[in-house]
Amino acid sequence: MHEQFHTCPRGFLTGASSSYQVSVRSRLECMQMCSRTHSCCGVNICPSGFNGEVNCGITEEVQSEVCKNLIAAEKVSCYFAQKKEQPQEPTTEAEETTTSTTPTTQEPTTTELWCRNGGTLNNGKCDCTIEFGGRACERLIRDCSEAFQNGYTTQPEGVYEIQPKSSPVSFPVRCEFTWGVTAVFRRLDTSLFNRDWNELAHTGINPHDPNIYDYFVGLQQLHEMTSQAAYELNVVAWIGSYSKSILYDNFTVGPESTHYAVTYSRFRPNTDFQDGFAAPPPIVFSALYRDVNGCFGQKGAAGWYGVDCSGFSLFTDGAFYWPGTGSEPVPLDRVEIKFVRQSDFYDD
Known part of the structure; x- marks a missing residue:
């Protein structure tokens, strides 16, 4: 379409x-x-x-x-x-008779590459515009990393439409082109993020405006994106003007049938923060109206928790924390969640 x-x-x-x-x-x-x-x-x-x-x-x-x-x-x-x-504009009958016998365009043959959506043919390959991908630019990009791989490496960050492979509809995200980053979550320590299951799973928080600091793309959208390739997760934690990246390799969010369970192959240790997802698996999402493991009731906030309800939630109302390397959790002023693709798409 x-x-x-x-x-x-x-x-x-x-x-x-x-x-x-x-x-x-x-x-x-x-x-x-x-x-x-x-x-x-x-x-x-x-x-x-x-x-x-x-x-x-x-x-x-x-x-x-x-x-x-x-x-x-x-x-x-x-x-x-x-x-x-x-x-x-309507034509006269005579004009219609004349033009009907003269072909106006020639459809490409099966051996020709027809670049769509503003793409241009360059040495047998389609150079797509920034928001489109595929061999013939026939579809929207599936993440911001795809636009980066297509040569868009110096554009200013901004809002773009993506459509992961299994997603029935497209949705906007914030793209940062220095590394092909897809930003899906932004909040402050004054944000109200403790929403119910349906909103966090299917609607998101201000999903149409990724520029603001009360924004979450939605759990279903995270599943659709992380199921199409391997992704690095970057939790950018801010304390005042100081920020630190908390990195995970091969981070995936499962389908709704698993309660959007998270898995990852490796947490990369750093000097300031510990693994905020470290908990006995499965680590599933719990929220109002879908408190699968009772952890929402125990913790009072939506979030990913292990079977013993251990874990740190970023979906609180107001103050939120991440485990530090010391004995006490660290209060954060703001946080962003970003993804960078680490592999080709699984179906390519």
Whole structure:
């Protein structure tokens, strides 16, 4: 579906008036509505903030140029998706008879490589635009590491849409291109993160605005991303202006049927912090309305806990801690969770 549209820069919408607006379940559904409507020229897509729904503004004003005459949106996650095949003005019967016998385009043969979504052919290979991947740029990138591998190594960090292999829909994350980092969690010591199971598993916390410091992409999204390749987890712990990376190799989040159990092959020791996931396995997620091991009731906060309810939660309301190398846990001022892919995608 995405290959039928030009995705314009985030934070901007078309200045053309909308013929009508509706609330739909996803960006994909909004594009599908436009695709099925011959007179539709594009859609303004903006998150509504409720259960992942989006406000979908259908415009029927023909756009002669790609992503022109855009205006600033109220939210950075809003954007305009412009239909590639714009509706044509009606022609006379004589004109239709003449043009119907003359081919306008030639479809690529089976041996030709057809680069989609703005990609360009370069020495037999498609150079994709920053948000697309695959041999023919036919799909969205599956993580920020893919854009980094495609040559985008010096771009400023920002919000981009990704769609992991098993994910039915795309979702925005913050990409840092120095190392191809996918940032999925940010909070302060004043944040209210002790949410119920459904919100943390399926909705996330402010999932459409990864720029702010009360943000979590969601447990299901973590599972979909970490199940497609091997990933390094980086918990960036801040104490004042000092930060320290707490690193894990081959970190995975299991499916909901396992209560999003975490596994990893190695914790990399450092001089300031210990392993915050060190607990008797399985280490599963527990929250209000899905307190599988009773640890939410015992601890009073959602989080990953072992069978004896040991573990440190980042999903508290207010102050939160991480185990230090001393005898007492260390209070943190803020924390970010980031992933860098360590392998090729498993299906490649």
